[in-house]
Amino acid sequence: MLVGLQRVIGDHLTAIVNTGDDTTMYDVHVSPDVDIVTYWLAGIADEARGWGIRGDTFEVIRGLSELGLETWFSLGDRDFATCLFRTERLRAGDRLSAITDDIRRHLGVPARILPMSDDRVATHIVTRDGRTLEFQEYFVKERCAPEVAEIQFAGIEHAAPADGVLDAIERSERVVVCPSNPLLSIAPILALDGVRGALRSHPRVVAVSPIVGGAALKGPADRLLKASGRDASASAVASMYDDFVNVFVIDEADGEEAAKVEAMGMDVIVTRTVMADGSVSERLARELLA
Numbered sequence: 001m002l003v004g005l006q007r008v009i010g011d012h013l014t015a016i017v018n019t020g021d022d023t024t025m026y027d028v029h030v031s032p033d034v035d036i037v038t039y040w041l042a043g044i045a046d047e048a049r050g051w052g053i054r055g056d057t058f059e060v061i062r063g064l065s066e067l068g069l070e071t072w073f074s075l076g077d078r079d080f081a082t083c084l085f086r087t088e089r090l091r092a093g094d095r096l097s098a099i100t101d102d103i104r105r106h107l108g109v110p111a112r113i114l115p116m117s118d119d120r121v122a123t124h125i126v127t128r129d130g131r132t133l134e135f136q137e138y139f140v141k142e143r144c145a146p147e148v149a150e151i152q153f154a155g156i157e158h159a160a161p162a163d164g165v166l167d168a169i170e171r172s173e174r175v176v177v178c179p180s181n182p183l184l185s186i187a188p189i190l191a192l193d194g195v196r197g198a199l200r201s202h203p204r205v206v207a208v209s210p211i212v213g214g215a216a217l218k219g220p221a222d223r224l225l226k227a228s229g230r231d232a233s234a235s236a237v238a239s240m241y242d243d244f245v246n247v248f249v250i251d252e253a254d255g256e257e258a259a260k261v262e263a264m265g266m267d268v269i270v271t272r273t274v275m276a277d278g279s280v281s282e283r284l285a286r287e288l289l290a
Contacts, residue, residue, distance in 0.1 A: 008285045008286055011112070020121045020153055038103060056079060060080050096117075121153055122154040175202055176208070184220075233257060251272065
């Protein structure tokens with residue numbers, strides 16, 4: 001979605017990105033969502049894997065594994081360099097948002113990329129068997145297999161939106177809530193003080209459903225919706241956003257959901273939302289901005 005939006009409006013785009021997935025691995029600060037957004041917008045993302053940099057090598061991870069270190073979290077060598085650069089800058093006292101801006105400029109990304117907060121927020125997954133897992137343990141090490149009882153955002157009560165986040169929302173002509181996981185990727189941003197209020201005050205907020213035909217195209221969003229007591233449906237996602245979204249976008253496969261969403265007070269666009277390539281995402285971006 002962001003690729004399509006950047007193709008259409010270039011440096012007029014600001015992406016506000018979840019940092020609840022951030023973690024420390026191999027003594028470096030990893031910002032998975034921020035980095036994959038940056039790599040996609042730079043045109044260097046490994047689209048086949050869905051993470052990391054296309055054509056990256058994995059010699060550091062291979063060497064660590066050969067030395068007996070547990071390496072269930074894989075980082076390519078160039079990806080590792082990004083994280084090492086970030087770590088050194090953080091240790092020097094720089095803010096995550098400033099570091100992120102320097103990285104995106106270095107990679108030639110025209111869009112502005114803002115981590116949701118410069119304060120540390122950690123997504124924790126409480127499983128039905130009584131464990132509390134850091135997000136990457138749940139998502140990567142255990143491959144989303146555990147049944148989820150609760151999702152927690154540790155530190156959210158003390159975290160503030162990064163400089164520019166609220167201003168970007170308030171000054172924007174339109175806000176697009178991308179079809180990311182509503183419970184893992186969007187909810188931490190909405191939980192920051194002032195963000196939901198800024199969205200409620202905005203006259204043009206559009207959201208794209210991440211659920212198509214009762215399932216998530218990628219990731220555990222459908223399972224997590226069910227675990228939270230909701231249906232795995234476009235209308236269930238709409239109900240999570242109904243206090244601030246004006247227009248909700250659903251796929252043609254979910255046309256029967258339109259009436260449910262309209263009953264919540266939102267306008268509905270029914271269109272093709274499955275973005276198989278950049279041309280489709282650009283077409284959808286133009287439709288959302290029209």
